[in-house]
Amino acid sequence: MSATECVAPVDERRRMNTAGRAGTFKVAAVQAAPVYLDREATIAKACSLVAEVAANGASLAVFPETWVPGYPVWANADSRWNYGPAKQAYAELYRNAVDVSGPALWPLQQAAREHGVAVVIGVNERTPTGTLYNSMAFIDVDGTLLGVHRKLVPTYHERMIWGRGDGSTLSVFDSSVGRLGGLICWEHWMPLARYALYAEGEQVHAALWPSASETFLLACRNMAFEGRVFVVAAASYLTKAMLPPGFPLMKELEAFPETLCRGGSAIVGPDARFIAGPVYDCETVLYGEVDLDRLIEEKQLLDVAGHYSRPDVLSLHVNRRRLDNVVNDG
Secondary structure, eight states: OOOTTTOOOOOOOOOOOSSSSSSSEEEEEEEEEOOTOOOHHHHHHHHHHHHHHHHHTTEEEEETTTTTTTGGGGGOOOTTTTTTHHHHHHHHHHHHHHOOSSSSSSSHHHHHHHTTTTEEEEEEEEESSSSEEEEEEEEEESSOEEEEEEEESSSSGGGTTOOOOHHHHHOOEEEEOOHHHHHOEEGGGGGHHHHHHHHHHOOEEEEEEESSOOOHHHHHHHHHHHHHHEEEEEEEEEGGGGGGOOOTTTTTTTTSSEEEEEEEEEEEESSOEEEEEEEEEEEEEEEEETTTTHHHHHHTTTTTTTTTTEEEEEEEEOOOOOOOSOOOOO
């Protein structure tokens, strides 16, 4: 099945102005399966998809949560203490995770530069000590790695897999497609995290999910309306058949449905209306047109970080210091 079979074609984009901060352009929500637990093959697939969205006129491609090398759907399959197969699955995930200071993302950065497409992609980020983080990497059209955001609070069973991020990565980036930010999954129900992005002037928001149910998309639509931003929501498609041979927790997954991640990707405008999607149960790429000039029009009615705020009554303190457990003096 072609990655674009599930959606109808859309109009070609109009050019942005030379400043790259206003005008109209096309964005893509990539709903695809990773090559599960294979970092290099998954990044190679991402590069091919970047070429595809560029050929379809998109200036931004958003990939799902921890797409490299896949969301750990098995995390709540068995929570027994010191359970061998779960430890083996974690170790395999770690071996195929991304060291963002290393060369793992270089092919994707090169693809972004070659095709002139900004990329937001979910990765399992590893650290030398053995901890993983649920992270999203922001890459500009020239291949520059703008930064990485680590999920602030892993949700429920995810706390067996990932560490907690800190405020140093809660950022909005000045990119070639405008003020670009993002949150991961249930971070969209953290009102203060959302507000921190609004206050930074976010214009285009990347919402990363493993699957996006109706409730999850409600959070995306709320963020679009509340923040007067465009939301590009990307969710994965994954079936049991896509898991690698010998996966150590396959028996524990027997009770799970055949489709482990259903997708649900969508693109939402600042009035909370769907521009594209949602689409379920297939690999596809959704396209939608973003007009940054429209955001100012919408801000006349509501600017929650501006004229519709009351800092004399309510204010937010954000700790943006990087929290390291070792500080070396001198």
